[in-house]
Amino acid sequence: MLLTRCASLVAPRAAARGALRRAASAVEDGYALNPNADGVGGWLAHRSDVGVAASGPGDDWIAPLFDGAGAATLLDARAFVARGAEMDHKPRVLVLHGSLRERSFSRLLAFETARLLEAMGCDVRCYDPTGLPVRDPTIEDHPKVVELRALSEWSEGHVWSSPEMHGCITGAFKNQIDWLPLNTGSVRPTQGRTCVVMQVNGGSQSFNAVNELRRLARWMRMPCCTNQSSVAKAWQEFDDDGRMKPSGFRDRVVDVAEEYVKFTKIMREYADDLNDRYSERYETAEKGRLLTQAEKEAAKEKEKMRSK
Numbered sequence: 562m563l564l565t566r567c568a569s570l571v572a573p574r575a576a577a578r579g580a581l582r583r584a585a586s587a588v589e590d591g592y593a594l595n596p597n598a599d600g601v602g603g604w605l606a607h608r609s610d611v612g613v614a615a616s617g618p619g620d621d622w623i624a625p626l627f628d629g630a631g632a633a634t635l636l637d638a639r640a641f642v643a644r645g646a647e648m649d650h651k652p653r654v655l656v657l658h659g660s661l662r663e664r665s666f667s668r669l670l671a672f673e674t675a676r677l678l679e680a681m682g683c684d685v686r687c688y689d690p691t692g693l694p695v696r697d698p699t700i701e702d703h704p705k706v707v708e709l710r711a712l713s714e715w716s717e718g719h720v721w722s723s724p725e726m727h728g729c730i731t732g733a734f735k736n737q738i739d740w741l742p743l744n745t746g747s748v749r750p751t752q753g754r755t756c757v758v759m760q761v762n763g764g765s766q767s768f769n770a771v772n773e774l775r776r777l778a779r780w781m782r783m784p785c786c787t788n789q790s791s792v793a794k795a796w797q798e799f800d801d802d803g804r805m806k807p808s809g810f811r812d813r814v815v816d817v818a819e820e821y822v823k824f825t826k827i828m829r830e831y832a833d834d835l836n837d838r839y840s841e842r843y844e845t846a847e848k849g850r851l852l853t854q855a856e857k858e859a860a861k862e863k864e865k866m867r868s869k
Contacts, residue, residue, distance in 0.1 A: 601707075615676045617676050622804065624680070659734025666796065669795075670795070709741065717754055718821070721756060721774050724770070742853075755829070756784070759789060759817065761795035790810070
């Protein structure tokens with residue numbers, strides 16, 4: 562029984578390692594401030610200096626949070642290690658935002674969060690949804706689609722930041738999630754990865770978008786951090802350089818980022834075990850791999866035809 566149990570765990574972990582290798586080969590030149598000619602890359606757009614983690618334009622309010630002076634420091638968060646942890650690499654975090662505007666407040670919030678996560682020791686990649694086509698299964702080889710899926714496979718957690726539009730998340734954000742299938746054969750691009758949700762509002766504070774993002778994360782089989790951020794009247798909360806002004810909203814973003822780093826470091830240690838399900842082991846043993854939904858539907862139709 563022990564050998565069977567070990568085999569059931571080795572297979573998904575080997576698949577995950579294979580997915581990571583494919584992701585690395587699919588998008589290997591993206592660590593830059595700006596995307597390539599095909600729109601791929603520019604994952605470090607949140608930085609002002611490509612070689613300096615957590616750097617940004619204007620007033621650097623993040624660095625003093627780590628200077629060790631007094632009780633208000635994030636040094637412990639940076640040094641946090643989950644009890645019994647076996648993983649010691651930097652948490653891999655994918656950051657998604659939901660607006661294509663030149664001065665997008667959901668992007669500015671996402672970038673501030675990315676800088677905080679980098680300062681706390683994370684490996685952060687920000688995805689630019691510009692140029693991502695509307696979901697269409699006939700163009701799955703589009704460079705922006707390949708990039709998005711590869712980044713999700715690479716990641717151990719996501720940051721989701723969306724404006725609230727007509728009481729819900731934006732189409733620009735939902736389109737990104739629509740391009741992430743629940744499974745592609747034996748690979749789960751989102752399953753088991755942590756998620757933290759944030760929203761910006763044009764008016765008074767609301768929680769419609771973050772509530773919808775939580776439901777979406779649950780549907781994508783992603784454990785969601787308990788803390789969240791909703792920034793009211795976002796146009797008042799960012800300066801001309803795109804940095805958050807001192808406020809309770811900014812303090813909340815710091816709280817969210819700190820909790821999320823710890824949450825991800827804990828959850829990633831157990832993601833494989835939590836995702837090891839009887840039904841999937843059974844299907845893999847019977848079919849040789851996990852089938853896509855299309856393959857399952859085709860098999861049902863074939864069985865119907867056979868029974869007539």
